[in-house]
Amino acid sequence: MSNTKTSVTTTSVISDFKEITKMRLSLSVVFSSLAGYLLGVDIVSVKTLILLAFGGYFMVGASNAFNQIIEKDLDALMKRTANRPVPSGRMSVNTAFIIASIFTLLGIIILYSINKQTAMFGAISIFLYACVYTPLKTKTPLAVFVGAIPGAIPFMLGWVAATDNFGIEPGTLFALQFFWQFPHFWAIGWFLFNDYEKAGFFMLPTGKRDKGTAVQIIMYTIWTILVSIIPVFGFTGALSLSIVAAIIVFVLGLGMLYYAFRLFNEMTEKAARQLMLISVLYITLVQIVYVIDKFIG
Template identity: 35%
Template sequence: MSTSTTTTSATTLAPERTGWTARMADYWELTKPRIVAMELITIAMGFYLAAAADWSGWVLFATCLGTGLVAGSASTLNMWLERHLDALMNRTANRPLPAQRLRPTEALVFGSVLLVAGALLLAAGPGVPTLLLGIGCWILYVVIYTPLKTRSTLNTAVGAASGSLPIVMGWVAAGGEFGLSALSLFGVLYLWQYPHFMAIAWRCRDDYQRAGYVMSTTVDPTGRRAGIEAIVGSLLLLPVSLIPAWLASSTLLAALYLGWAVLLSVVYIWASVAFARSPGDATSRTLLRASLLYLPLWILGLLLVAV
């Protein structure tokens, strides 16, 4: 995105709206591409873990692209619904809608088209079960999580569920059955998000307060509640993260994974406890970094299990 685009006044349409490069960049920003990219990684991981020897490249392609489109739609419509609140927060005021680089109707149409295209791909590729999971994920994020953010701290629980379903979608798309393995993959991603969200909620608490979001850090500005939730999430994550060891093809690989998962969880618990004991910018930054390290390193451990 060009410098002139990022400094556009929020009261007038930016001149760059007539430039296709800037317009495409704004549409791209609506999809929250970094979140979509993380979801695609977890989808591919779930697919890889469940895939048999005769897995289909077309099904994998349709699952990833279809889910990416549905996720992009959810993010776009989330921004459409929250455009007035985004204008109140420093970190979101320059998004395409509050900055008026795109019209609300353009975002609404774009998000709707992404949803239809993604749903058609999921139906044509992995089939109805994966499609239903994708639509469920979209509903959780757009219909429940988004309005709940200004009403209850339960929005974190709903948002975490939405963010955890893609790995199950990949698992089901590859022919995996609903069972303990699928639930454990969902559980790891779900519980991982609690300390992660608490760190972000602390760092963005002033913005959230201005926008009227009901978060643990706005309900309890001391950070104590957020710290407790981070500890509970990281503690529960430890036993749940050990379950995928059942996927290992040998006792040695299972043992290696167990040791790896315990090490990751211990670090995550330590960072959560440090934040809970002394909520602040330094400890929240440490917790956020620990969360961002945990996920890719846990995925590496899963790759070891699947060898």
């Protein structure tokens, strides 16, 4: 009986740990930073890849843990988040704060061991996410703009980790992931509108599910597509894209744009959910195409 209880406790501790650090989201962020590293590096260092993966995970995990501490009372109001470790009472605020603090320290130390700029951008992302984006969510839809900054740092962070240099190349990677986040987050804000409303979060640009929001989703999707093909024109320094790769990336963008227009036409939660899923697929495939193109070309 005690063995069963221990295994249940262990399982719940692991699942709570995954929840407090938002493991799936954190791993997708790590994927972005590793893609950025592969794009920037001349000779791949497995050691740096591992350091970047762990450092990146700790930084994102810390941001998510701080976020859940700050929003614990609001999370309790939403069906989607009520069962998270802190609002449900399974984990104390103190425990969550210790995890977040240890993760912050580990993340900064590991990223600092790669180079100082990587650690600096990692620290900036934690600060903006926890101290600016999180409090703004209940105040203004502009919170999404602020949140898009730390959200766009990982892709760029990988390049900085590879080169110890911030220039046009990581700037372009940052811009791509920055613009992409608007259709992605607004799609989430659309299909979770009622849940967000309960907690008083302002996630949509117009504050409601209307044509104005749908039009802005289309506009930012177009910006994302335009930024994604800029490297083919040869003025983004060492970040380049072959014509074939640019066409593939452009077609992927048109696929996402199709779902953005579909949301505009249908104005449904289902259409918003489909756009969100397609946006995740889009950014993942674009990063893969960028990396493959570099190593083939």
